[in-house]
Amino acid sequence: MQDDYDAIVIGSGLGGLTAGALFAHAGHRVLVLEQNQSFGGAATTYHRGAMTIEASLHETTDPRRTADPKGEIFQALDLYQDIEFVPVGDFYEVRCPLIGAPLTIPHGLASLRDRLIERFPDETDSIHRFLKHVRSIQSALQFFIEKHDGLWWLAHGAELPFRLWPVLRDMRSSVSTVLQRYFGDNEAIKFALAPNLLYYSDDPDQMWWLFYAVAQGGFFHGGGSYIKGGSQVLSNQLVDRIRVEGGEALAEQTVSEILLGDRGEVSGVKYRPRWGGDEKTSHASVVFANASPHALENMLPPAERDRFMAPYRDKPLSISLFSISLGLIKRPSELGIYAYSTHLIPKWMEQLRDFKHCAEILADKPSGRLPMLAVVDYSRIDTGLIDGELFPVSIVGVDRLTNWEGLSDGDYQAKKGAWLDAVIDRLDEEWPGFADAVVQKDMATARTMRDYLNTPDGVLYGFAPNVPQRSLLSGPPTTPKTSIQGLWLASAYAGAGGFSGAMGSGGAAAKAALRECR
Numbered sequence: 036m037q038d039d040y041d042a043i044v045i046g047s048g049l050g051g052l053t054a055g056a057l058f059a060h061a062g063h064r065v066l067v068l069e070q071n072q073s074f075g076g077a078a079t080t081y082h083r084g085a086m087t088i089e090a091s092l093h094e095t096t097d098p099r100r101t102a103d104p105k106g107e108i109f110q111a112l113d114l115y116q117d118i119e120f121v122p123v124g125d126f127y128e129v130r131c132p133l134i135g136a137p138l139t140i141p142h143g144l145a146s147l148r149d150r151l152i153e154r155f156p157d158e159t160d161s162i163h164r165f166l167k168h169v170r171s172i173q174s175a176l177q178f179f180i181e182k183h184d185g186l187w188w189l190a191h192g193a194e195l196p197f198r199l200w201p202v203l204r205d206m207r208s209s210v211s212t213v214l215q216r217y218f219g220d221n222e223a224i225k226f227a228l229a230p231n232l233l234y235y236s237d238d239p240d241q242m243w244w245l246f247y248a249v250a251q252g253g254f255f256h257g258g259g260s261y262i263k264g265g266s267q268v269l270s271n272q273l274v275d276r277i278r279v280e281g282g283e284a285l286a287e288q289t290v291s292e293i294l295l296g297d298r299g300e301v302s303g304v305k306y307r308p309r310w311g312g313d314e315k316t317s318h319a320s321v322v323f324a325n326a327s328p329h330a331l332e333n334m335l336p337p338a339e340r341d342r343f344m345a346p347y348r349d350k351p352l353s354i355s356l357f358s359i360s361l362g363l364i365k366r367p368s369e370l371g372i373y374a375y376s377t378h379l380i381p382k383w384m385e386q387l388r389d390f391k392h393c394a395e396i397l398a399d400k401p402s403g404r405l406p407m408l409a410v411v412d413y414s415r416i417d418t419g420l421i422d423g424e425l426f427p428v429s430i431v432g433v434d435r436l437t438n439w440e441g442l443s444d445g446d447y448q449a450k451k452g453a454w455l456d457a458v459i460d461r462l463d464e465e466w467p468g469f470a471d472a473v474v475q476k477d478m479a480t481a482r483t484m485r486d487y488l489n490t491p492d493g494v495l496y497g498f499a500p501n502v503p504q505r506s507l508l509s510g511p512p513t514t515p516k517t518s519i520q521g522l523w524l525a526s527a528y529a530g531a532g533g534f535s536g537a538m539g540s541g542g543a544a545a546k547a548a549l550r551e552c553r
């Protein structure tokens with residue numbers, strides 16, 4: 036049978052678009068099928084009146100400033116000419132009763148060290164040792180990411196055990212274990228170092244230390260950046276790269292079936308317009324799956340499902356977030372918000388591990404206790420989002436689908452409204468006058484994420500970045516390969532979540548498929 040395309044991509048999140056763009060760049064004809072009206076999955080923006088609302092991105096790393104899987108992809112696709120990374124300035128401000136006065140965490144390891152020592156002088160020695168440990172893991176990673184020839188390895192091979200030791204030593208450690216090792220029961224400094232844990236996980240007892248050291252260490256080192264114009268700019272540029280090479284990207288097309296050939300290899304997909312219409316079939320010998328494995332399971336023939344799901348079924352899923360988007364008539368700095376990113380730790384959180392109780396608070400209507408909140412003031416830097424008279428502010432917190440499942444539409448809207456108001460009241464306590472400045476408000480929950488992205492339980496970061504229980508293979512999957520020949524995962528589920536993780540997974544999927552095509 037004649038293939039219609041060289042590859043089909045199911046879903047247009049960053050992982051899928053990256054795989055599609057790299058495959059197209061290598062000279063192949065690619066078809067992207069996306070169920071939603073716009074491309075990008077979570078990496079999208081939308082409009083409310085004159086306001087452009089960012090659906091996801093608070094910050095990501097600029098690959099030119101720190102080791103990052105996006106770097107190779109940006110270079111290969113020549114994306115630097117169209118994507119501008121705007122530095123967010125200080126990494127974050129943390130407001131936490133245990134710490135005392137608000138603490139601003141700068142980027143750059145030396146500045147971070149000085150700031151921490153200034154606030155926690157009794158921990159001077161531990162701060163030095165802790166940051167040295169983070170740096171050594173970063174440099175071990177660099178050692179492996181950089182391409183070296185045989186001669187280089189001959190000259191540097193003997194360093195390998197020393198370079199690897201910090202990694203090997205903590206191969207099975209959690210974030211809690213390592214923070215406890217350096218700082219004992221000083222929970223204040225733990226909150227200073229990880230108030231933004233919710234972008235990765237809500238359980239420091241389970242979260243893999245090496246993941247934290249690489250991801251958070253990258254931000255400590257190079258700082259955070261926003262993509263000027265919003266995450267949609269990046270998604271659109273990736274779609275352009277596919278179209279320029281003769282590929283197609285179709286919105287509002289839901290894939291319902293993955294077709295297999297006689298030898299069990301992938302041969303195409305069936306899809307239909309989201310709002311009704313005739314089913315279509317397109318053929319290709321490569322399919323990049325940006326949809327979650329749980330969504331793919333139902334697209335496969337029943338006889339293939341168990342084998343396909345075997346590597347994924349028992350892996351714990353990552354977290355979901357609720358996301359509140361506000362439009363203010365006043366610049367947040369006039370109300371006393373001085374950082375791009377502020378983390379508000381509530382009084383009831385007395386230990387870092389209390390993070391794991393944040394999501395359950397939203398199971399009921401608000402009754403005084405609030406979860407930890409991350410607040411982003413997009414007008415603090417030149418985000419390119421301010422095109423009207425309103426100043427956009429985003430607030431996120433950990434959420435679970437169980438908080439919203441089973442409610443009637445009326446009850447769901449009422450509960451959402453109550454939480455929206457409770458969060459605004461909390462921000463008004465912190466920054467008096469805040470509530471009066473809000474003229475537009477919107478809240479997305481784990482249920483919104485499930486419905487929009489078609490992810491199990493509305494999770495946003497693929498599998499949980501937990502400590503591998505038995506061996507490295509028992510941790511989150513690190514390969515795009517599936518049990519079906521020609522079907523590659525290209526999403527947060529094939530490695531790590533977040534912008535860097537999803538793009539890195541898409542890059543790995545494209546590389547693997549290209550190798551197999553040769």
Ligand SMILES: Cc1cc2nc3c(=O)[nH]c(=O)nc-3n(C[C@H](O)[C@H](O)[C@H](O)COP(=O)(O)OP(=O)(O)OC[C@H]3O[C@@H](n4cnc5c(N)ncnc54)[C@H](O)[C@@H]3O)c2cc1C
Nearest residue numbers: 046048049050070076077093094290326526527533534537
């Ligand atoms: C509120 C919020 C804040 C965040 N903040 C940050 C941050 O500051 N920094 C950061 O790095 N990351 C952040 N993230 C996480 C990051 O956005 C995600 O981890 C990443 O974008 C996931 O990409 P993905 O490729 O796995 O796919 P997804 O974005 O999950 O996209 C999957 C796509 O597949 C499509 N799809 C599913 N099923 C089908 C089907 N049957 N047919 C057709 N299409 C289908 C979906 O519609 C969707 O477009 C945030 C996310 C959210 C929601």
